[in-house]
Amino acid sequence: xxxxxxxxxxxxxxxxxxxxxxxxxxxxxxxxxxxxxxxxxxxxxxxxxxxxxxxxxxxxxxxxxxxxxxxxxxxxxxxxxxxxxxxxxxxxxxxxxxxxxxxxxxxxxxxxxxxxxxxxxxxxxxxxxxxxxxxxxxxxxxxxxxxxxxxxxxxxxxxxxxxxxxxxxxxxxxxxxxxxxxxxxxxxxxxxxxxxxxxxxxxxxxxxxxxxxxxxxxxxxxxxxxxxxxxxxx
Amino acid sequence: xxxxxxxxxxxxxxxxxxxxxxxxxxxxxxxxxxxxxxxxxxxxxxxxxxxxxxxxxxxxxxxxxxxxxxxxxxxxxxxxxxxxxxxxxxxxxxxxxxxxxxxxxxxxxxxxxxxxxxxxxxxxxxxxxxxxxxxxxxxxxxxx
Numbered sequence: 001x002x003x004x005x006x007x008x009x010x011x012x013x014x015x016x017x018x019x020x021x022x023x024x025x026x027x028x029x030x031x032x033x034x035x036x037x038x039x040x041x042x043x044x045x046x047x048x049x050x051x052x053x054x055x056x057x058x059x060x061x062x063x064x065x066x067x068x069x070x071x072x073x074x075x076x077x078x079x080x081x082x083x084x085x086x087x088x089x090x091x092x093x094x095x096x097x098x099x100x101x102x103x104x105x106x107x108x109x110x111x112x113x114x115x116x117x118x119x120x121x122x123x124x125x126x127x128x129x130x131x132x133x134x135x136x137x138x139x140x141x142x143x144x145x146x147x148x149x150x151x152x153x154x155x156x157x158x159x160x161x162x163x164x165x166x167x168x169x170x171x172x173x174x175x176x177x178x179x180x181x182x183x184x185x186x187x188x189x190x191x192x193x194x195x196x197x198x199x200x201x202x203x204x205x206x207x208x209x210x211x212x213x214x215x216x217x218x219x220x221x222x223x224x225x226x227x228x229x230x231x232x233x234x
Numbered sequence: 235x236x237x238x239x240x241x242x243x244x245x246x247x248x249x250x251x252x253x254x255x256x257x258x259x260x261x262x263x264x265x266x267x268x269x270x271x272x273x274x275x276x277x278x279x280x281x282x283x284x285x286x287x288x289x290x291x292x293x294x295x296x297x298x299x300x301x302x303x304x305x306x307x308x309x310x311x312x313x314x315x316x317x318x319x320x321x322x323x324x325x326x327x328x329x330x331x332x333x334x335x336x337x338x339x340x341x342x343x344x345x346x347x348x349x350x351x352x353x354x355x356x357x358x359x360x361x362x363x364x365x366x367x368x369x370x371x372x373x374x375x376x377x378x
Contacts, residue, residue: 058306058313059288084306086288086313106375111282112312140311157314158303159258 001043001107003215004227007207008048011094014055014081017048021163023232024102028161032104043107043221044232045165045214046100047207052078052093052176057085057154064089072179085164087140087154088184095172095192097203098165099210105160108219112157116140119166122213123151126168129209130198139185142168148191152183168210169193170203253343254359255368256319261343268356271320272347275307278372280342283309289331289338292349296324300358304349307338318351320358326350 008017024044031038054072056064061082064072069080078093092098105115123142127134127150134142134150142151151168169192177190193201215221253261259279262271280286288308298304303315304324327349330337338346353359363371 057308058290059308061290084313084315086308086311112309112314113282113284116311153311155312157312159315159317 001220002223002225003211003218003221004042004044004225005211006044006046006227006229006232007204008046008229010049010203011051012048014050014053014079014092017046017050017098017100018081018083020046020229020232021100021102023234025158025161025163027233028102028104029159032159032161041104042225043104043218044102044227045211046098046102047204047211048098048100049094049096049203050092050098052091053081054078054089054091054180055081055083055085056089057083057087058156060088074179078176083154083156083164085154085156087152088182089180090152090154090167090182091172091176091180092167093172093176095170095194095203097168097170097207097210099168099207099214100165101162101214103162103218105157105162108221110219112155112160115162116153116155118217119153119155122210122217123153123166123168125213126206126210127151127193130193130201130206132193132196132198139183139188141183144191144196147187148189149182149185150191150193150196168206169195170201170206171199253365254319254362255365255371256317256362257371258317259372260316260319262319262359262362264353264359268353270325270350270352271322271359272350273304273316273318274347275316275338275342276368276372277342280339280346283307283312283314285309286335286338288313289335289348291327291329291331292324294324294327298322298324298351300355304351307348308335316348318349319362320351320353320355322351322354324349325352 028041031041153166171194259276290306300321304318
């Protein structure tokens with residue numbers, strides 16, 4: 001099968017990717033509920049670069065006060081959103097590759113646990129292609145050292161259809177991370193390609209590499225189709 | 235005095251105590267009066283998720299349709315929706331899971347139950363799998 005890759009133009013608001021993601025998930029769920037009534041679902045991956053936004057995971061629903069939200073939004077320079085994904089608070093913004101694979105895990109022989117593992121391995125492989133050696137630790141995500149994280153991940157599953165995904169820092173302004181305890185992990189810091197000395201790489205270029213690596217890692221995927229956002233039915 | 239129980243009633247009360255399963259790996263067990271169903275996730279699902287770190291429980295009195303999300307189970311960085319197989323009203327939730335979410339891993343089909351629903355339409359129970367049908371279903375899925 002072919003993996004459809006939708007790259008949103010930079011910079012996008014978080015809500016644009018979130019709405020597109022919802023449409024794709026809805027189409028996958030509709031097919032799963034009635035395969036005879038809907039077109040066959042195609043695995044998809046959205047890549048994007050967002051305007052500054054802080055997002056929270058499912059278990060933080062309702063826990064961030066109005067004052068905290070105002071602090072995070074930094075006089076309107078950033079947005080704030082609750083999401084249904086796992087994990088805790090993180091930041092997305094210019095210089096960070098965000099990738100949301102929308103897949104039916106069953107079609108690729110994956111469980112939630114093995115899928116998270118696949119995302120981590122694909123991130124490690126992508127970083128290695130740019131000369132950055134990374135690892136996994138007891139904490140999810142991908143790390144340069146046990147205290148310095150280069151990529152975060154948080155996934156939502158409904159009937160084994162995935163949404164949300166990863167955030168890999170290329171040349172993100174790390175100041176945004178210093179304002180939060182990212183992913184709820186005290187004493188850890190965030191790094192980026194640039195911080196690691198790998199400069200002048202664009203989010204688009206690394207995004208292409210990541211999508212290529214995902215296509216290789218996913219069982220059953222033979223090739224990639226670049227698809228425009230408006231080609232996805234409402 | 236005729237003390238024989240009609241066969242139809244016997245058959246009904248027998249199947250009431252048997253767990254039924256969905257294709258998304260939830261189970262539901264009817265109470266002996268058939269009015270409420272206890273819902274959880276199967277051992278197969280709990281293993282596939284890994285260590286559960288957080289459980290989102292529904293609010294008591296929430297009305298749900300069959301197939302609606304009644305909550306979510308979060309394991310390392312993935313939050314998986316739990317869907318109710320039946321429509322009805324949430325009457326009880328397993329608060330133990332708020333303190334000790336790992337109970338789902340230790341006993342997914344026993345102490346790790348998630349919520350109880352007062353069933354609105356018993357017809358929703360049709361089409362669910364018995365334990366042996368579910369076992370065949372998961373073995374086939376593994377083999378694919």
